[in-house]
Structure formats: C-alpha cells, structure tokens
Amino acid sequence: MSDLTINVEFSGGMELLFKNERKHKITLPSQTNGEPTKLQQLIFHIRDHLMTEKKDLFVDNDTVRPGILVLVNDVDWELCEELEYELEDKDQIVFISTLHGG
Amino acid sequence: MSDLTINVEFSGGMELLFKNERKHKITLPSQTNGEPTKLQQLIFHIRDHLMTEKKDLFVDNDTVRPGILVLVNDVDWELCEELEYELEDKDQIVFISTLHGG
Amino acid sequence: ILEKTASLSNTEIKRYGRQLILPKWGKPRAGGLGAPAALYLGAAGIGKLGIVDHDDVDSSNLHRQVIHTEVKEGMNKAVSAKLAIKAINSQCIVQTYPVSMERSNALEIIQDYDLVLDCTDNVATRYMLNDAAVLLGKPLVSGSALRYDGQLAVYNYQGGPCYRCLHPVPPPPETVGRCSDNGVLGAVPGVIGILQALEAIKVITGLHSGEPSFLIFSALSIPMFRTMKLRNKKSNCPACGDNPTITHLIDYVEFCGSEATDKGISQSLL
C-alpha cells in the first residue's frame, strides 16, 4: 500500500493563507479507514497540517468554504464527484479563491 | 507490441496547412525498424499522410523547417533530444509557427 | 464571418477592412476592467455600446483605467469613456448611464443589449448582473481582478452554467478582497478586460465554442494562465435551473451580507 503524492496549488489570493507559497507537495496514504483516500481527506490534511490560523477562510462544514473553486487536474471538481473523488498518485489539485474586484 | 496514440496540435497558423484543423490524433507503431518510434517518424508520418501540398512549409532536410517550434508535452523539444525523442503513448506534440507580426 | 463587412460604406471599409461589424450591445463599467474592454470593443467597430458608471474620474484610478486622462478628473467615468471611444471610432454609438446599477433599473438598462460584460467590483452586483442576464436570456462575460490575479468566464451561454451554478452560496464577507484595499497592478485588469472584449466579440460573431471554461490568470505564477473545464448548468440552480426560484431581482446586499460598493470599507485580506 504505497503513498500518494498530491500536487496542491493555491491561487486567487488563497496562497496568502499558506505563507504566500502557491505550490505544495503533500503525501497521503493511498487508503484511509480501509477505503481509497478521497479529496475530503486532502482538505482535512491541509486544514490540520498546513494551517495554524484562519482555518475558516478555507474550510466550512467539512468542505471548502463558499467562494472557493476546486480543480482536479484542471477540471471543475463538480465533474469529478467533489469530496468523494478518489485521489490518484500525482494528481494536481488547485484551490482558487474567486475574485470579485474589477 | 501495441500502437501509440499521439495527440498532435498545430498552432500559430500551421493549422492552415491541415485544413484549419488544429488537433489531430495520430496512431503510430510503438517500434519502427526494430527501435522505439521517434519524433522524426511522426514528422515523416505527418508529411506523408496528412499533407498533399506545400510540404516544404512544414519539412526541410528531414526535420521541421526553420521558424517552427516543437513542444513535447509543453516542453521545448530541444530539452528532449529533438528528432531522437522516443514517443510515448498519449504524448502531446505541438508544432508552432513562430509569429513575426505586431 | 467577415462577409458582414460587405454592407459597409467606403470610409468604413477602409477602417474595418480587417474587422468585424457587430450589432448593438454592451455594458462594461468603466473601471480597471471596463476601460480596456470598452476601448477595444469601441475600436473593433461594435455598433452600440452601453456604459454604466456612477463614479467620477479620480487621478488615483488612471494607472489602471487607461481610458481616462488627467484633464477629465471629476468627469463621470461613463462620459469620459464615451469621449475616448468616440475619438477612436466616431461611428460607434455609445450610450452612457451615469447611475448606479440597482435592482430597480438593471433589467430596463440591460434589455436593450445583446450581451452583458460584468466589469464590476463587488459580489452583490455580480449576483445581480447574473440574475438579470439569466432573466433576460443574455450571455454574461464576467471578468475580475485583484492584486496579481485575474479570472474570466462566459456565463449563461449555450447550456453552460450561470454564476449561481458555480456559486450557489455567496462567500463570507470577510473573505472578499477589494481593489481599493488590496491594490492592483494596472496591467492585470488590463489583460482580463481585453480578454472580456475578445470573448464578447467571439460570442457575438459565433466564433465562441460555447464549451464552459474558466480562465485563471496569476501574473507571478508559472504558467501565468490556467484553463479550467467547467461544469454545465445545474438543474437545481435557483436562477437558470429547471425550476428557478429567482423570478425577479432581489435584495443583493442582504443576500451577500455586505455592502455593494467598495467605498470606505476596510476588508481583511484574501
């Protein structure tokens, strides 16, 4: 049971929550609780291990807060089962804060 | 010995040589003359099977003519052994005509 | 496409020899996004362009709102933009609306146009423009920019999603950055504004593929641009779904829990 390496990127200002680092490599076990590791686990991992404060600017009710779009390999996560998406090795997951300025 | 499916794209005006179609899927054998199939074979295949005229606007001296850049999975082919690059299944190869207008 | 130029007069043909003539249409706000969008749409030979902006030109805007000039300080921005467009293309009809777009006037203003450009600067107006565009059946070309980042999408077009399909719930007010707080490099909204003009021209001329996508621009990232394949319209969307509940414009400030202008509000970063 090998580990998964997930390439995570924050964009649209979200990187400011992560010391202004846009790109992160995150290692997760390929199984969690006897099931394939899902996107929700990645969100929890980021909340619990990459953040020390302002967690509510990223997570709300066990998912990303309103106003954040999630890309799974450049595809809207709504087309990939959202939280239930089963992560694969070398997936690229991007979290983008939607911008409103003009 | 399976076949390779190569995703070929033409850009920067080169698509005009190919009925204005930018994207092409090309199937090649994984081996040619007992060796792994290389990028040069793809260029020959395009010249011989996708073109009927103006071949000199694409090929010159068994390589692409000056002014054409080649991308192997979004990387300059000069970083990937150019003509000697061994094709892999699902590679994306882009041929771009350099633009000079302003 | 280019056949449309056949009906042009000789003066026009000289000018639009390489260009498109387009039906009446429009609606950028003459800000950081609206300035370049309006300039390139006007120059491209759009028949009619409507510009809504209640604001006046201020010298602190000029670095990103390149349609205005120093001598126009104090002039209404929509009027200033009209003068600039007319100077480049005197044949473009430019209608100015020197007012705030509100739920009371939005439908009436928009109904005269074929397409809406969202160049606004706050969430509440973005929801309002979306709902108005859906109610009137107009495509919405949405752009936004902040600091070094920009985003672009075409909503409510050929079965694609609307803004509410993507954002059923408005973001918490404390997460919303504003230009006046967070600053912006002029070229960033410039890039997005011109791309809005381009997407609008593509829609109007039928050159747009209609494939729903979302363009993400980060001036300091590599690559600078990323394209996201977007969901289709959602059948349960309250605006554009099968059983819409948004049948008229609502109170968007209340809906978003924040004020609809960026005046004098000190927002936290992000």
Next chain:
Amino acid sequence: ILEKTASLSNTEIKRYGRQLILPKWGKPRAGGLGAPAALYLGAAGIGKLGIVDHDDVDSSNLHRQVIHTEVKEGMNKAVSAKLAIKAINSQCIVQTYPVSMERSNALEIIQDYDLVLDCTDNVATRYMLNDAAVLLGKPLVSGSALRYDGQLAVYNYQGGPCYRCLHPVPPPPETVGRCSDNGVLGAVPGVIGILQALEAIKVITGLHSGEPSFLIFSALSIPMFRTMKLRNKKSNCPACGDNPTITHLIDYVEFCGSEATDKGISQSLL
C-alpha cells in the same frame, strides 16, 4: 518592492499609492502591440519611455492601435503615443524617435534604456533588436501577433536563451505572414502588448522568475493559452554563446532574405 514608492512626492503618492516607480527605460513601437504596451507602461509610472516609430497614424490602424485617435491621422505614431501617455501620466518622460530603427542607429538609441520591448512586425528587425539587446546586455521582451494568434517571451535574461538560440536560421520568406496581409483582430495584439508591459514591469522590479518560457495565445483554441518551458541559452549561439560571432550589427535584410517592412509586400499565408 512597494517600498520604492517611499521616495515619491505627495501628488505622486496619491497617484502611485498602489503602484511601482520604475527607472528610465523602454522602447515599444506604437503599433498593435506597442500601443497597449506603451499605454500601460506609461500609466504604471515608468520613469522614462522611448518610442521608435517612423510611421504616421492612419485610420485603418485605429481598431488595433488604440493609443491613437481619429484627429491624429497623419501625425507620427511615436508623437501621437507620447501625447496619449502624457495625458494619462504627465510625469512620465517620453522620448520619441520618429525614425526607422536601423543597424546604423539601433545601438545608440537602445543604450540609454534598461530594457527593450520588441513590438515590431518583421523578422529582420526582430533579429536586429535581439542582437542589439545581446550586445548591450539588455533583456528583450518580445511579443508578436497575427490573426487570432499571439506569442510572448523574455529573451537574454538571467541565463535564458536569446531569440537566436531559438531561431538560429531565419524562416523562409514565403512562410512569413504579415499583419497587413493577414489581418488581425485588435484584441489579439492588445492581449500580447499588455502582457509585454507586465513582463517588462516584472523584470524591472525583480518579480520575474527568470525561468525561460514561451507563451502561446490562440484566441479560438481551447485552452486559449499554453506555456512552453524553454531551452536555456545555447553555448554555440552566434549572438549570446561562448564564442559569439555577432560582434556588431549586420545586414538583417540580407540575412533574412526579405524586406524589413510590411509595406506593399504580398506574402503568402502562414
């Protein structure tokens, strides 16, 4: 980066409150690429901008060269661009060169600036600007556009390649499309020109990563933007390599086998 604004006067601070102040520098040509590049650089608060253009404003240019206006028909384009920049930012020093850039004057003009923008429209001038930039050790921000396509790269910067590293041999003249033959949608050079301004600002302020890349824009493709990871400088490059043979400017028209202007040449497509 923004600390640099600390030395500004009060009037300037109001204006550049969110902006950068930059050293003297420049050199766009006031065409389809040069117009937006110059406009956004001038508006951004560049200290000094040089503009080289021997051409006069013509009404057929206005749809893409949005820095000019109808009343300026017949005026030199560099002068017209200067008036437009000054109207937005009267404190920007704009030096105009209403001449053709030739091997006889290129080094002398360029040596006064920190960075070169290539907004030209022909291969011969592109090789000349590259060689001049390499000889003088200046970064070169290169943009080009044709029909629905555009390209952008920063050459001769932080160990990255120069134009000759990428193109040791000029293209056959019959493969070179020109704007006046092939047409162009105004927003396409607009996008590239603004991105040139942005790349130039990034280089000057140290925000540019220096990673060699080549941006490919196709207005009708999905995705519209593609970023190519580019080779490093080549040790055998005749301009920037270990043993350069280009030690002075050469006859570029002869080198390219074509004429250096797009006047009255009927080129085949592509």
